[in-house]
Amino acid sequence: MLFLKGESFGLLGMNRRNGDYLLPNNPRSQYPLVDDKLQTKRKLEEFGFPTAVTYLEITHPFEISRLKLLRRYREFVIKPARGSAGRGILVIGDREGRRVQKTNGQWLRHDELEYHVTNILAGLYSLGGTDDACFVEYRVHSHPVFKNISYEGVPDVRVVIYRGIPVMAMLRLPTKQSDGKANLHQGAMGTGIRLDTGTTVNAVHRNSIVTKHPDTGVSVAGVQVPFWEQILETASAVYPIFGMGYIGVDFVIDVLLGPVILEVNARPGLNIQLANQKGLRHRLDAVDFAGEKVEEWLPAERFAFAKELARL
Amino acid sequence: MKNWRVYLLAFIFILTGLVIFFFKMSKWDKDFRPGQGGALWDVVIQMNYKGRGEASRIRLTLPSTNERQIIYHEDFDNDLDFSTHNHQRTNNRIGYWNSDLLDKSGSVRYSFSVQVRSQQFEIPQEARISTHPENDYPDDIQFWLRSTKHIQSDNPSIYKHLKKIIRKKDKKAAVVTEKIFKYIRGEIKYQSEKGSKDATQTLDALTADCGGQARLFVAFSRAAGIPSRLVGGILLDEGVKTVTHVWAENYIGGTWIPFDVVNNHFAFLPANYLEMYRGDYALIRHMRLESFEYFFVIEHGKIPPADPFFTLYSLPLPFQNSVKVLLLIPIGVLVVTIFRVLIGVPTFGTFAPIILALAFREISLGTGLACLSLMIGIGCVLRIFLDWLKVLVVPRISLIITTVVIMTVGIMVFGNLIGQGQLLYISLFPMIIITWTIERFSVVQTEDGTVAALKIAAGTTLVAMTAYFLMDHPALRFYLFTYPELLLGVMGLLLLLGRYTGLRLSELWRFRELRKIKG
Structure with a gap:
C-alpha cells in the first residue's frame, strides 16, 4: 500500500505520533505545565535546571x-x-x-x-x-560556534525525549527566511545531531536536504555542538519534572550561561527525522523494548542508553 | 495494542447499520409486488404564480397515507414561507405557502412519491340505513349527511327522484347504494365541461362530468340516510396533466367505501387512483395573485417507500428539510477527517470548511466562493489597517465582524438591485466563521508568509468544495434521509480513521528526501 511505504525505514507520521505516542504517554493534566512557558520556567527553576532569567x-x-x-x-x-x-x-x-x-x-x-x-x-x-x-x-547570546551558520536569531538544540530517554536531536538554525526564528516550518534550517558525539550530520531546509546554510553559505555538517554532554545529561534528567512521555526540549547555548532550557514542547514536530535522515520509530521501539520501567531509570542510565541509540 | 477493541466497535457499528439498511430494503420488496396491482409513482405538482404586490397565499391539499396508498419522499422547494395544517373534520392535510408581499413571479414545487394499489372493498351486506342518525353516528359522521350548497340533499326534486329509484322496503345500505349507482350510470351522460355542475343542475341537465355525477350520487345517498362524501384526487398516468378527478364514498357498516360512477368502479378503486382530499373542496386555491397556473408531472417511480414506523418521513413536512441538512453534517465531517488523517490537507479551522460548504448549498458554489473571497480580501485589508492603528484585539475582531455584516447586507442589496435573487441567501453565510478565517489568514500571512496563508486557503477551499459536492448530491440526501442508520456506518468509518496511524499522503511528499535515500 502506498501509505505504508515509509514504514520500512521507521518514518513516524503525524497520525502515529498523535495516536500511539502523544495520546498514551502525555497525560492531558500535564499539558498546561508545558503549554504555559511561565509555568515551565517556574518548574525548571524549582528543580534547579538552567533557564533564561x-x-x-x-x-x-x-x-x-x-x-x-x-x-x-x-x-x-x-x-x-x-x-x-x-x-x-x-x-x-x-x-x-x-x-x-x-x-x-x-x-x-x-x-x-x-x-x-x-x-x-x-x-x-x-x-x-x-x-x-x-x-x-534575558536575551540569550548565541555561542560563537554558530556564528557562521545562522542568520540573526539564536540557534537552538531540540531534543526529543521518549519515556525519559533522549531519542533524537537536532540543531535548528535561523535563516533570513525564518526572520531569526528557529522554527523549521517558518523557514529555519534543521541539522541532525549524533546523540553520542554531539556533532552535526545532515541538514534540512524547507523539507529538502541541503549541506550549506542558505544565507551564509557555510557548510553545516560536522559542527561540534558545545556542551553536548551537559545538554544530553540535562535532557536525560527532565522526565520526572513534567511526567510526560513524549516531549521535545529546546536548549539554547548562551555564551555566558552555557546550555539553557528555553521551552518544552508537548507536540514535537516530525521534521527532526528529515534533519537526521532517520525515522524515529526504530529508536522509539528500542526504548519500548528496553523494558516496562524505563521511566524509573536513573538519569545516568538514560544518558548511557541515549548514546547507544545513536547507532540505530 | 488496544486496536482490536476499536476495530470490533467499528465492525459492530458498520454491521448494525448495514443490517438495518438491508432489512428495510428487503422488507419493502415483500410489501411491494407489482403483479398484484401495486404501482410506484413520482408526482410533481408545479405551481407558477405572479404576484400583484399583496400578501398572498397558495393552498394545496397534500395527499395522506391510507390503507391503499403510501405517500413518501415528500419534498418542497420554493421561496415562500411554507406550513402545513390538518383540517379538523376532514383530516385533510393542507399545505400553505404564504408571502407578506408578493410582487414577482415564481414557482412552488411540491413533489412526492406514492405507492398505490388497487383494492376491491367488501360492502357489509347486512348494514341497515340508520333511522336515527343523530344517535347512531358520531358528530364527524353526521356531518356527511347534511345538505350543502352544491350537494342539495334536502332539495324536493332529489327526494322525488330518490323515491323512484328505491322502494320503501329497501333498508339495507348496500342495496340502496347499488340502486343509486345504477340509476346515475343509466340516466346521466358523461360530458367534460368547464366548471362542475352541482347535484340539482346535474339532475336537470342529465349530463355532467365526474364532479357533477359524484355530487348527485352523494346527494341521493345523503337523502337516503347514508353518510356520503366527495373524494378528490388525480388519476395517475405517465405525463403532464392538469386534470383532477372526483369520486364518492359512502359510509356503510362503519367503513368508507368508494364508488366512481363515471368510470364504473363499484366498491373498487384501480391502482392509478391517487386520493388527495375528502369533501367538496378544490385541490388548489390561491389568494390575491395576478396569475396562477399549475400542472402535475407524473412518472413511474422506482424506489419503494420505507416502513412508516422507522422513517423520518413521519416528521412534519416543514421540518424534514432541516433534518436533511442535519444528516449531511456527518458526511461533511467524514470528508474533513479523510482529508486531515489520510491526506493531510491543512485548513483554517477544522470544521469551518463544512460550515462554508453548507452555506454554499444555499447560494451556489461559484457565487459563494466569489463572495467569500471578496469578503476575506476586504477583511484582510481592513485588518492590516486596524493593525496599523493599534486597535486592541477584541474590538478589532468586533470591527471585522461588523464589516462582514455590512458587506453581507451590501451584497444582498446589490443582488436585489441587479435582480440576482440568489445573492439574498448570502445572509446565511456564517459571519463569525468568516471573521475568524480573516483573522487566521492574516496571522498566518504575517507569521509564515503569504504563500503559507494561500496554501491553507487553498486547502480550506478544496475541503469545502469536496464536502459541498458530496452534500449537494441528491441521491446521498435521499439515502441518508430514508436510511438514517447509514450514519452508524459513518461512525464506524470514523472510528477506523481514528486508529489509522499510518503515514498521511502529504507526508510521503514532505519526507520525500528521506525516501530518496532509504526507500
Missing part, C-alpha cells in the same frame, strides 16, 4: 505600564506564555531613548511595544486564542 511578568492589561521598567535594559525578549510555533516572540537588541530596535533592525516606538503586549494578552498568539500572559526575559 525572567525580567518581568505581565498578566493583566493594567500592568502594561510596567513595560517602562525595561528602560534599564538594552536587550530583552518579549514572549507570550502560551504562544505556539514561535509566534508573538519579539527580540529586542538595542535601545535609543524610548525607542527599541528589533534584531532585524526595525525600530519600535514604546507604544508599538505596548500594542504588541496587548495583542499577546488578548490571546492573538496563544493556542486556541484564549487570554494569555506575557513575560520578558
Whole structure:
C-alpha cells in the first residue's frame, strides 16, 4: 500500500505520533505545565535546571505600564506564555531613548511595544486564542560556534525525549527566511545531531536536504555542538519534572550561561527525522523494548542508553 | 495494542447499520409486488404564480397515507414561507405557502412519491340505513349527511327522484347504494365541461362530468340516510396533466367505501387512483395573485417507500428539510477527517470548511466562493489597517465582524438591485466563521508568509468544495434521509480513521528526501 511505504525505514507520521505516542504517554493534566512557558520556567527553576532569567511578568492589561521598567535594559525578549510555533516572540537588541530596535533592525516606538503586549494578552498568539500572559526575559547570546551558520536569531538544540530517554536531536538554525526564528516550518534550517558525539550530520531546509546554510553559505555538517554532554545529561534528567512521555526540549547555548532550557514542547514536530535522515520509530521501539520501567531509570542510565541509540 | 477493541466497535457499528439498511430494503420488496396491482409513482405538482404586490397565499391539499396508498419522499422547494395544517373534520392535510408581499413571479414545487394499489372493498351486506342518525353516528359522521350548497340533499326534486329509484322496503345500505349507482350510470351522460355542475343542475341537465355525477350520487345517498362524501384526487398516468378527478364514498357498516360512477368502479378503486382530499373542496386555491397556473408531472417511480414506523418521513413536512441538512453534517465531517488523517490537507479551522460548504448549498458554489473571497480580501485589508492603528484585539475582531455584516447586507442589496435573487441567501453565510478565517489568514500571512496563508486557503477551499459536492448530491440526501442508520456506518468509518496511524499522503511528499535515500 502506498501509505505504508515509509514504514520500512521507521518514518513516524503525524497520525502515529498523535495516536500511539502523544495520546498514551502525555497525560492531558500535564499539558498546561508545558503549554504555559511561565509555568515551565517556574518548574525548571524549582528543580534547579538552567533557564533564561525572567525580567518581568505581565498578566493583566493594567500592568502594561510596567513595560517602562525595561528602560534599564538594552536587550530583552518579549514572549507570550502560551504562544505556539514561535509566534508573538519579539527580540529586542538595542535601545535609543524610548525607542527599541528589533534584531532585524526595525525600530519600535514604546507604544508599538505596548500594542504588541496587548495583542499577546488578548490571546492573538496563544493556542486556541484564549487570554494569555506575557513575560520578558534575558536575551540569550548565541555561542560563537554558530556564528557562521545562522542568520540573526539564536540557534537552538531540540531534543526529543521518549519515556525519559533522549531519542533524537537536532540543531535548528535561523535563516533570513525564518526572520531569526528557529522554527523549521517558518523557514529555519534543521541539522541532525549524533546523540553520542554531539556533532552535526545532515541538514534540512524547507523539507529538502541541503549541506550549506542558505544565507551564509557555510557548510553545516560536522559542527561540534558545545556542551553536548551537559545538554544530553540535562535532557536525560527532565522526565520526572513534567511526567510526560513524549516531549521535545529546546536548549539554547548562551555564551555566558552555557546550555539553557528555553521551552518544552508537548507536540514535537516530525521534521527532526528529515534533519537526521532517520525515522524515529526504530529508536522509539528500542526504548519500548528496553523494558516496562524505563521511566524509573536513573538519569545516568538514560544518558548511557541515549548514546547507544545513536547507532540505530 | 488496544486496536482490536476499536476495530470490533467499528465492525459492530458498520454491521448494525448495514443490517438495518438491508432489512428495510428487503422488507419493502415483500410489501411491494407489482403483479398484484401495486404501482410506484413520482408526482410533481408545479405551481407558477405572479404576484400583484399583496400578501398572498397558495393552498394545496397534500395527499395522506391510507390503507391503499403510501405517500413518501415528500419534498418542497420554493421561496415562500411554507406550513402545513390538518383540517379538523376532514383530516385533510393542507399545505400553505404564504408571502407578506408578493410582487414577482415564481414557482412552488411540491413533489412526492406514492405507492398505490388497487383494492376491491367488501360492502357489509347486512348494514341497515340508520333511522336515527343523530344517535347512531358520531358528530364527524353526521356531518356527511347534511345538505350543502352544491350537494342539495334536502332539495324536493332529489327526494322525488330518490323515491323512484328505491322502494320503501329497501333498508339495507348496500342495496340502496347499488340502486343509486345504477340509476346515475343509466340516466346521466358523461360530458367534460368547464366548471362542475352541482347535484340539482346535474339532475336537470342529465349530463355532467365526474364532479357533477359524484355530487348527485352523494346527494341521493345523503337523502337516503347514508353518510356520503366527495373524494378528490388525480388519476395517475405517465405525463403532464392538469386534470383532477372526483369520486364518492359512502359510509356503510362503519367503513368508507368508494364508488366512481363515471368510470364504473363499484366498491373498487384501480391502482392509478391517487386520493388527495375528502369533501367538496378544490385541490388548489390561491389568494390575491395576478396569475396562477399549475400542472402535475407524473412518472413511474422506482424506489419503494420505507416502513412508516422507522422513517423520518413521519416528521412534519416543514421540518424534514432541516433534518436533511442535519444528516449531511456527518458526511461533511467524514470528508474533513479523510482529508486531515489520510491526506493531510491543512485548513483554517477544522470544521469551518463544512460550515462554508453548507452555506454554499444555499447560494451556489461559484457565487459563494466569489463572495467569500471578496469578503476575506476586504477583511484582510481592513485588518492590516486596524493593525496599523493599534486597535486592541477584541474590538478589532468586533470591527471585522461588523464589516462582514455590512458587506453581507451590501451584497444582498446589490443582488436585489441587479435582480440576482440568489445573492439574498448570502445572509446565511456564517459571519463569525468568516471573521475568524480573516483573522487566521492574516496571522498566518504575517507569521509564515503569504504563500503559507494561500496554501491553507487553498486547502480550506478544496475541503469545502469536496464536502459541498458530496452534500449537494441528491441521491446521498435521499439515502441518508430514508436510511438514517447509514450514519452508524459513518461512525464506524470514523472510528477506523481514528486508529489509522499510518503515514498521511502529504507526508510521503514532505519526507520525500528521506525516501530518496532509504526507500
